[in-house]
Amino acid sequence: MAAGLPHPLTYSVIIDEKLGLGLPPHVYYMWMAMIILLTCALMLRGRLQLVPGGMQNVFETAIGGLEDFTVANLGEEGRRVFPFLCSMFIFILVMNYIGLIPGCDAATANVNTNAAMALxxxxxxxxxxxxKWGFGYIKHFMGPMPALAPLMLVLETVSHIARPLSLTLRLFGNIRGEExxxxxxxxxxxxxxTLPMYFLFILGKTIQAFIFFMLxxxxLKGSLEHAH
Amino acid sequence: MLFSNQGKPSGAMEILSTAGTIGLQLVTATFVGLAMGYFLDEWLGTSPWLLIVFLLLGIVAGFRDVFLEARRIQRRSEGDHGAESGPRGSDPK
Structure with a gap:
């Protein structure tokens, strides 16, 4: 717990005492999310079928839908960056949902996890x-008019540095607030x-993961498309 | 519920998440401008001028972000209704 209300009891405290590593809770819950995702992936890879059934069906629908959404927004180039986007979305989603299990805390309720992902x-x-653009990438920071280029360079630098900060704070604030x-x-x-709030927070946590994905x-669209 | 049409993110999901993004850019851009000004002042020893200039630049950058975001939403909603109501406005871009 960084600050504020401490969680009454988390499993990670017990595990940490057993292991004696002295790591903070969010590290354990991040590992838990990684274990869940890796297990799912390995299980699915073992029995891939041409006609999907069960879990493969669920994953194919969700990931196929997200891929269509990405390609509709980014064009065909979107397929190259899609693995990064989708793994980010699923990873954040699983970490968010882990916070809903009693005795567990969301790894995204800690600034450090979010700052790492935003960076x-x-x-x-x-x-x-x-x-893609080589040295011409700097044109993305210059704005449309050559006369205003020095001013726009500073403004764009400020707003680009503000992006990871706002990604971090938005995810942290929402998930921590819900916890x-x-x-x-x-x-x-x-x-x-707590039971009625679960329905609201399942919605809220899905939306927060989707916001991270969409932003x-x-x-990426801004850096892929032609500068003005 | 949220991934209704063949697993695609539904319109409601997109609108909700767009609404969730507006506003925070304004705050973070201001703080980034403030921090840049403060550390440049410490480095160059020009207190307090760069702090003031960069704070203003940060506020301007934040407003510009919100403005661009709003224009993006407007363009998308025009794209949705464009088929029935025809071209509205004359945005050159």
């Missing part, structure tokens, strides 16, 4: 832009109070 996004879309509300309602009215897509 990855920042470096990735700039890398894609530089790879605090859950703890507070659990203190007030143990099961009765990453918009930033």
């Amino acid at each position: 990855c996004v920042f470096l990735y879309y700039n890398y894609i832009g530089i790879k 605090i509300v859950l703890v507070l309602l659990f203190v007030l009215a143990p099961v009765l109070g 990453t897509m918009i930033y």
